[in-house]
Amino acid sequence: MAAKKILMLVGDYVEDYEVMVPFQALQMVGHTVHAVCPGKKKGDVIRTAIHDFEGDQTYSEKRGHNFGLNFDFDSVKSSDYDALLVPGGRSPEYLRLNERVLELVREFGRDDKPIAAVCHGPQLLAETGVLKGKSVSAYPACAPEVRLAGGEYVEIGMDEAHTDGKLVTGPAWPAHPAWLAAFLKVLGTQIIL
Known part of the structure; x- marks a missing residue:
């Protein structure tokens, strides 16, 4: 397996698990993950939010941890990466207002590189045209945005x-x-036990 280089686009109040778990797990299997945020540099931190499912009509939200960024946003070029990862939480709703972020996402889509998005992550993808003609899962409240972006919303279990x-x-x-x-x-990653 050749190690891949993955760009992770994050911002304040990204969902805690959705940034920390993939960041750590992908590195654990040998990939390089650069977590970046517009306006921030390597060593800066973002705040996370913990979203939980406690029987209410929607998820609850609590303050999470500080997450350290490991690369400078201003140094990012999509051509340096094999794949893109977009966690959910609050950050996708405002990251989609940043033209440089949108340009990066469009480049990954144009170059047909792997893209992973979870929960509210497809909000960012919807703004770029990447979802057009694709079948997509997301947090159910994002279904209208998936459809408006020309995607087909796929309803699956929360653990699928x-x-x-x-x-x-x-x-x-x-x-x-x-x-x-x-x-x-x-990504073509094979784990042999």
Whole structure:
């Protein structure tokens, strides 16, 4: 297996599990992950939010941890990366307002590179045209945005993942085992036990 270089686009109040778990797990299997945020540099931190499912009509939200960035956003070129990962939480809703972020996502889509997004992550993808003609999972409240972006929203269990070509999506962090396994498959990563 050749190690891959993965770009992770994050911002303040990204979902805690959805940034920390893939960041650590993908490195654990040998990939390089650069977590970047517009306006921030390597060594800066972002705040995370913990979203939980406690029987309410929607998820609850609590303050999470500080997450350290390991690369400078201003140094990012999509051509340096094999894949893109977009966690959910609050950050996708405002990252999609940043033109440089949108340009990066469009470049990954144009170059047909693997993209993984979970929960609210497809909000960012929707703004770029990457979802057009694709079947996509997301947090259910993001279904209208998926459809408005020309995608087909796929309703699956909260612990399941969906793959359409090189696009891997899941509804929320309970899908991590299935979502990360599907992303590793798209990346060509083989784990031998």
